[in-house]
Structure formats: structure tokens, C-alpha cells
Amino acid sequence: MDYTRDNMAGLLRSHDINPTHQRIEIAHALFSRQEHLSADQVMAIVNTRHSETSKATVYNTLKLFLEKGLVREVIVDPSKVFYDPNTSPHHHLYEVDSGKLSDIDAGHVQISGLPPLPEGMVTEGIDLIVRVRRNG
Amino acid sequence: MDYTRDNMAGLLRSHDINPTHQRIEIAHALFSRQEHLSADQVMAIVNTRHSETSKATVYNTLKLFLEKGLVREVIVDPSKVFYDPNTSPHHHLYEVDSGKLSDIDAGHVQISGLPPLPEGMVTEGIDLIVRVRRNG
DNA sequence: TCCGGATATTAGACAAAGTCCAGATCCGTG
DNA sequence: CACGGATCTGGACTTTGTCTAATATCCGGA
Numbered sequence: 001m002d003y004t005r006d007n008m009a010g011l012l013r014s015h016d017i018n019p020t021h022q023r024i025e026i027a028h029a030l031f032s033r034q035e036h037l038s039a040d041q042v043m044a045i046v047n048t049r050h051s052e053t054s055k056a057t058v059y060n061t062l063k064l065f066l067e068k069g070l071v072r073e074v075i076v077d078p079s080k081v082f083y084d085p086n087t088s089p090h091h092h093l094y095e096v097d098s099g100k101l102s103d104i105d106a107g108h109v110q111i112s113g114l115p116p117l118p119e120g121m122v123t124e125g126i127d128l129i130v131r132v133r134r135n136g
Numbered sequence: 137m138d139y140t141r142d143n144m145a146g147l148l149r150s151h152d153i154n155p156t157h158q159r160i161e162i163a164h165a166l167f168s169r170q171e172h173l174s175a176d177q178v179m180a181i182v183n184t185r186h187s188e189t190s191k192a193t194v195y196n197t198l199k200l201f202l203e204k205g206l207v208r209e210v211i212v213d214p215s216k217v218f219y220d221p222n223t224s225p226h227h228h229l230y231e232v233d234s235g236k237l238s239d240i241d242a243g244h245v246q247i248s249g250l251p252p253l254p255e256g257m258v259t260e261g262i263d264l265i266v267r268v269r270r271n272g
Numbered sequence: 273t274c275c276g277g278a279t280a281t282t283a284g285a286c287a288a289a290g291t292c293c294a295g296a297t298c299c300g301t302g
Numbered sequence: 303c304a305c306g307g308a309t310c311t312g313g314a315c316t317t318t319g320t321c322t323a324a325t326a327t328c329c330g331g332a
Contacts (some may be wrong), residue, residue: 020280020327039318054282060318078217079290080210080318093253094203096260108249115240117229121268124232129262130250132257156298156309190311195290215319216289229295274332283325290317297310302303 003032015068022046024052026061027070036082036101037076076101076129091128104130139168151204158182162197167253172210172237174220212237214266227264234236240266 001009008027012019029045030037037045043058047135062083065071074082076094082101089106117123137143137180144163148155164174165181174182198219201207211217212230218237225242225254245264 008249018279023283052282056283056320057281058324060281066320073214075211075214078211081214095199095257104251106252110244110246110248112248113244113265117266118267120271121231122271124267124269126264126266128247128262130262131260132253133260135256135258154308158310188311191290192292192312195309196310274330276330279328280327282324283332285321287320287328288314290315292315293311293313295311300307301305 003028011070015065017064017068017070021051022057023061023064025051025053026058027065030065030071030083032067032086034085038080038082040080042083053093074101075127082112091130093130093132096131096133104128139164139213147206152203152207153200153206157187158193159197159200161187161189162194166201166207166219166221171223172216172220174216176216178219210237211263212267227266229266229268231266232269240264 005028007026008024008031009019011031012023012027017023025046026042036050039058039062042062043053043055046053046058058061062071065083066073069087070085072084072087074084074092076082076092084103086103091104091106091109093102093104094100109127111126140184141160141164144160144167147167148159148163159196162178165178172242175194175198178198179189179191181228182189182194194266198207200242201219202209206221207221210220210228212218212228213235220239222239227240227242227245229240230236246261247264
């Protein structure tokens with residue numbers, strides 16, 4: 001399937017999100033690129049051509065997508081949050097110098113030996129981040 | 137060993153850091169508590185009694201400690217960075233609602249099946265963060 | 273079609289974390 | 303004591319993100 005705006009509308013509906021203009025544009029920005037984008041970058045992309053979308057809307061929409069499970073939040077850079085359109089289980093590779101962030105398929109990664117959780121707690125997610133640096 | 141200010145001076149010297157007043161206070165704040173603290177919290181602790189230490193110095197000093205390998209940076213909360221006086225290999229448990237951050241000993245945790253790194257890259261560290269939520 | 277309420281969007285003020293800089297201060301050495 | 307390098311400082315500034323009150327849009331029913 002490709003990431004036409006029409007398909008975006010369907011994707012949003014299937015996640016119980018009312019597909020508005022702005023939401024479709026934002027979803028399209030994320031999904032057509034299949035990349036990790038910050039709110040900043042999303043805003044820049046969405047506003048390149050013409051259709052002005054406000055900062056508040058970008059932030060609101062990304063938060064909404066997150067709640068509805070459409071995207072994932074990736075916290076690796078101390079100064080900004082990235083949004084990840086890939087919600088299948090996977091981990092991240094972060095290049096410290098360049099800030100480049102890429103996926104590591106969870107397929108063959110095994111994590112074992114974690115201690116039991118504290119009473120009354122449930123896991124919300126496990127983030128594995130491999131920080132790498134150019135060998136200088 | 138306990139975390140007297142005198143011992144802090146030694147610790148700093150052994151990490152090639154000139155032990156000044158402010159640096160000793162900041163190190164003491166972190167090590168005597170053995171807790172994860174944000175820059176904010178460090179500043180608050182250091183300035184409770186009297187000795188005014190400026191924001192710039194707190195930030196500079198924490199960055200210096202980080203470079204010299206005295207502390208570790210923990211990036212879990214999108215709004216602030218935590219500094220961790222425990223530099224032995226370990227992971228983190230993050231309670232999403234409360235913001236509480238605790239250590240998971242790396243002792244029995246095994247991570248296997250990671251793909252090879254891209255050419256010319258070296259691992260700087262692997263961060264494993266277990267995000268938990270109160271079972272409501 | 274027109275109306276009204278619910279849902280979305282907006283601009284801009286605001287907040288918090290962190291950076292930056294130019295001047296002041298400290299401290300060891302000659 | 304004077305000098306110079308290292309350190310510290312206040313405060314302005316930047317960036318990311320939040321909040322709010324006003325406006326715009328959508329949609330179902332009369």
C-alpha cells in the first residue's frame with residue numbers, strides 16, 4: 001500500500017481519529033517518509049507548499065496520534081522528541097554526532113534476565129537504544 | 137567509603153578534574169544521594185544552605201563530569217536530562233506517571249542478536265529502559 | 273437550507289531547560 | 303605583590319513545548 005492522502009484518511013479512521021485536513025497532512029508527512037521526525041520537522045514539511053498549519057495543531061496532532069497508537073515516541077536526543085511511524089516492535093540505533101536515528105528490527109534481538117516488576121506495575125514498553133559514534 | 141567532601145576532592149582528582157568548591161558541592165549532591173538528579177534538582181540542593189552556585193556553573197560542571205566519565209546521562213523524560221552517579225553497567229526502570237527512575241542491575245540481563253554496526257562506528261553505550269505504569 | 277453544538281484550529285503569550293558571553297574572581301607561581 | 307590561566311557569574315537569549323481564548327469548521331436535525 002502506498003501513502004496517498006486518501007489512504008491516510010482510512011488509516012486515521014481505523015485508529016478512531018477524525019481525519020481532518022491538517023491531520024491528513026501530518027500523517028502523510030510521517031508515513032510517506034517512514035522516518036523519525038521531530039515536531040519541528042513535521043511543521044516545516046507540512047508548511048512548505050502553502051497550507052499553513054499552526055504549531056499548536058502540530059503538537060496536538062502528534063500527541064493525539066501517540067495516544068491512539070498511530071506513532072511511537074522516541075526519546076534519545078535530550079533536546080527534542082522524535083515521532084516514529086513504525087509501531088511494530090523494534091529498537092533504535094542513534095548516531096550521537098549526527099543525530100541520525102535508525103531502526104533495528106526486533107526480530108532477532110533477545111532480552112533476557114530482567115528482574116520482576118514492582119508490585120502493581122505493568123510494562124508500557126521496553127526501549128533499547130544503541131548509541132554509536134564515528135570511529136575517530 | 138563514604139561521600140565526605142574530602143573524598144569528593146579525591147574522586148574529582150582521580151578523574152582529572154580540578155576540585156573546586158562548586159564542583160565538590162555538586163559531586164557531593166550526586167554521590168551522597170546515589171540518585172538520579174536533574175540539573176534543576178542539583179542546583180536546588182547545592183543552593184539550599186547558602187553557597188550560591190550559578191545555573192551556568194551547574195550546567196558546565198555536569199557536562200564536565202559527563203565528559204570525564206564521572207557520571208552518566210539518562211534520557212528518559214522528554215523534558216529534562218537526569219545525571220546518574222552510578223557508572224557501572226546497568227539499565228533503568230522508569231515509572232511514567234510519577235517520573236521515578238531506578239536502576240536495574242545489568243548482572244543478569246542478556247541482550248543478544250543485535251545486528252552488526254554500520255562500518256566505522258563504535259558503540260558508545262547501550263541504553264535499556266523499561267517503561268512501566270501503575271496498573272489501573 | 274439553516275441552526276446549534278461539538279470538534280478542530282489558530283495566534284500569540286507563556287514556561288522551562290539549556291546555552292552563551294563578557295566581565296569578575298580565584299588561585300598558584302615567580 | 304602582580305600576572306595569567308582557569309573558573310564562576312548574572313543575565314540575555316534560544317528552543318521546545320504548553321496554554322488559552324477566540325475563531326472556524328463540521329455535521330445532524332428541524
